[in-house]
Amino acid sequence: MKIVSIYISFLQMNRAFQIMGILIKHSFGELFAHTRFGKRRRKVHKIVHTTPERIRMTIEDLGPTFVKFGQILADRPDMVSEKFRIELKKLQSRAVPFDSEYAIALIEKELNAPLEQVFSEFDRLPLAAASIGQVYQGRLLSGDEVVVKIQRPFVENKIKLDIYLLKYLSKRFAKQYPELAAMNITGLIDEFSATILKELDYTIEASNINRFRIMFKDNPSVHIPVVHTQHCTKKLLVMEKIHGIPPDDLGALQAAGLDLSQIARNGADALLTMILKHGFFHADPHPGNIFVMEGNVIGFIDFGMVGALTPRDLDFLADFAIGFVSRNSDTISHALVTLCGKKFFEHREELKFEIHQMMMQYTGIPIETINFAGAIQNCVDIIVKYKLQIPSGIFMLIKALATLEKFATSLDPSLALAPVIVPYAKEVVKGKYSPRRIASEIYDTLNNYVSFIRDFPNDVSEILYKLKEGKIKHDVILDDNTLFIKTIRMVSRRIAYVIMLIGLFIGSIVLIVFDRDNGYGHFILIATSILILLQMLKWLFSIR
Incomplete structure (x- = not known):
């Protein structure tokens, strides 16, 4: 055990020195850029790297863990200023394919069998390379065409080392700068580590795919790939290969005789069904993860990143949509405060006024032309000013809605998200005020009151007895940071x-x-x- 601990400590130190080297390199570059020689060089060579650009370049050099963390920060206005978020959104996971022979050896190890015993055909050239896995295509002995995703060697250990260092740095940072506690950096890194560790387990992604298949089993306009679970492991995923056209290739879609307006409608309906009906959605629906199939059917792939919404999140989205369409700033501000878990908020009137001022910007503008996801983002920006804690799932939701809105309007500029979302929102509101839910809430409330009345005499007697015996004690705990x-x-x-x-x-x-x-x-x-x-x-x- 001691040898293992020493080896892990050595790996941690080695990775820490790598990170320090990258940080020092870019720090000197930033310092030099602000010197007289650096400014002169910029004038001569016209090479200008702003501070946000250098931070993005640093994150890309640090590797996939930091890139993914930067991509999450790009969607967090409560953590990062706008100029840094714009730059962080440019982060790309530039993954170089690793040796195919080695990859095939890893696939055979996970299958516990040679390729010939599982596949009738297998393309040894990688179809795609990502930061965590590498993708191949082939055909099973059953005749099913599949894609095979194998995890990169040692990537789990590298990511765990990075997460350990991120957590260590975040705790030191929180102690050194307690005034930044409202940002909850440690909590964000905990959430990030949970998310990325789930992405490392392909059995979780397989489970997500099967869950979506059940959700859309009766919907012919959406196709979720079949997972061949008998061949899947923690590091290997084998699923149906989807043939289709990317939704951003408008020329190919039109050449195939597909209906762009119907594609946009089907995509919007699919994602809104995920969000408002099931509270479980594809959190990264960009054009690379969506294919348009025959009959205007929408096919989704890559289910490693998913979002789950609580009933409170769903209520917020429904109330916000209805308040937005009716241009009711009171409904919107109430939804935002409730979302943040504040029953008594002292700045409620100021918040309501700012929301009203924001909605006044849309006066005279048809609701169909207003950016719905952008309006939610504007409201979140207002909330951040009051240092209220917003559930992390909401940021993932905003990103998904923004991607959906961009995807839908590029296909059909006349399609607006706000009117489409209202019918789904009304169903959520109906469910919130349904007789069954109201009765359940009344029952829970009465049950709490009965328990309180039943236990109150005993609790008072116990307090008085301890007071009489002089046994009432009060513990005062003082943290090092107080x-x-x-x-x-x-x-x-x-x-x-x-x-x-x-x-x-x-x-x-x-x-x-x-x-x-x-x-x-x-x-x-x-x-x-x-x-x-x-x-x-x-x-x-x-x-x-």
Whole structure:
């Protein structure tokens, strides 16, 4: 066990030095850019790297873990300013394919069989390469055409090392800058680590795909690939290959005789069904993860990143959509405050006013032309100003809605997301106020009151008995970061400094009394006298 611990510590230190080297390289580049020579070089060579650009370049050099974390930060206005978010959105996971022979050896290891025993055909050239896995295509002995995703070697260990270092740095950062506690950086990294570790387990992705297949089993306009679970492992995923056209290739779609307007409608309906009917959605529906099949059918792939919404999140989206369409700022502000879990919010009126001012920007503009996801983002930006905590799932939801809106309007500019979402929102609201749900809530409330009334006499008797016996105790826990502890430490240092200064002053006088020519005593006397004088002046000027 000790050898394993030493080896893990060595890997952590090695990775830490790699990260330090990358940070130092880019830090010197940033410092040089602001010197006289750097500014002159920029004028001559016209090479300009802004600070946000250098941060993006640094993150790309740090590797896939940091790239994915940067991509998440790009969708968090409560964490990162707008100019940095714009740059972080450019982050790309530039993955170089690793050796195919090695990849095939890993596939055979996961299958526990040679390729010939599972596949009748197998293309040894990779179809795609990503930061976590590499994709191949082939045909099973059953005749089914499939894609095969194999995890990169040692990628799990690398990501776990990076997560360990991120958590360590975030905790140190939170201790050093307690005023940034509202940003909850440690909580964000915990959420990120949980997300990326799930992506490392392909059995979870296979489970997600099967869940979506059940959701859309009766919907002919959506196709979810079949997963061949008998061949899947934690590091290997084998699923049906989808043949279709990317939704951003308008020329190919028109050449195939497909209906662009119907494609846009089917895509919007599919994602809104995921979000508002099931509360479980594809969190990365960009054109690379969507294919348009025959009959305007929408096919989805890559289910590693999914979002799950709580009932409160669903209620927020429904209330926001209805308030947005009716241009009711009261409904929108109430939905936002409820989303943040605030029953009593002292700045409610100011928030309502800002939401009203935002909605006034859309006066006279048809609802069909307004960017719905952009409106939600504007409201989130307002909420962030009040330092309210927004559930992380909402940021993932905004990203999915923004991608959907861009995808739909590129196919059919006349299609607006807001009117399409309202019927789904009304169903959520109906469910919220359905007799069954109201009855359930009333029952829970009454049950809580009955429990309170039943337990109250016993609780009071216990408190009075302990008070009578003198057994009531109150524990005061002081964290190292509390203001009280910091104040005590500061006062202790000042007292120690004063005691040491006075001791040196008195000691120097004693030395001079016994030996008038003692140069050391005279030096200490002069030095301490100056320090005491300076300290007295500091105290005098600090008195208000």
